Amino acid sequence: MVKETPFETGSSTGRPKQASGEEKHEPFLFDIKRHPVTEDTKFTSPRIMRLLTWWCGFHGEMPRRDQFDIIDFIDLAPYICLVEALDPECRKFRFRVKGEILVEIVGPTDTDLIFGLPGTGYDSEEHAALAHYFNDVLTSRQPWRCHGVALRFGVTRVALETIDLPLADDIGQPRYSLGLMDIVGRPE
Template sequence: MTTKKVEIQKRSDNFRKIAREPVETSENFETEPVKALYKWWSSFQPSLPLRSDFDIAKHWGIAPNLYVVQVLGPENFLYRLNGEKVVDIVGASLRGHKITPKDPLLENRLFVTYLEKVVASRTAWHCSGAAEVFGKHYLNFESVDCPVTNENGEISFILGALSTLS
């Protein structure tokens, strides 16, 4: 079991606390979007799914909770897609935003470090914590980040699901 390191730095997005760790078991997932994406991803184990294996039409029920980050290279990512609920929770649409260590926003620099861990580990990661959504202080949230590969076996995208807890 890993010890959770919790990010508590002052941020400009809606997140206030974030704990990130590799998924050891899906038993602790509390929301359907996170469970559903992880179930799809883990069905390919011990291999990793290809990006082309993911068809959004087959996941339409959780589409508002999904986001897609493209791996452009070391410490270089592009936020390709974020569903409506992701925008609500994060506080802004990041679609089309490059994420690099030189980003002026602290939360995006922290995100680069985290995404690098997901890529290097080649495993799914679970995040949980608190967010201030629509002025409601500290709603709890969870997410899962699932790496997928290109035809050469390189991690090319990270598919994620983000949801607030009831």
């Protein structure tokens, strides 16, 4: 059961408003399932398949951050996010880039916002779950898929699919997660 929050539409930014008139900026994600990508994983989004094909083109090696050139994927820029681990243990993170489609779904995120695993001091309940996920992506050194339901602009239910791909730093350690979130239809 999805917990509904009362709000009014009509914001000039496209964001929903609460009954108080204040714009809502919290995530609108429901029933999100997360798992590592395997040979049996099926994707709906051709955008995700394009990015995954690029990543797999390194033949089992984790690509470095500097090997990803957004110019080669400029049409995907609105769907892309880049998250950076701020410590070698991948316990604290920060969003470096967040495309417009992600902002429409999960709201704006200050790139100075640091979030982390429990015990890091940056571990609100909401952000600790996100940190756990990115920790899994980076420490596993393999792609992860999420799928579920979102409210686009806080009002329209859409099915979404994401991929998060670990990228290495200059010395080959996992440090970045390159993600892509795509809307793949209406939920069933």
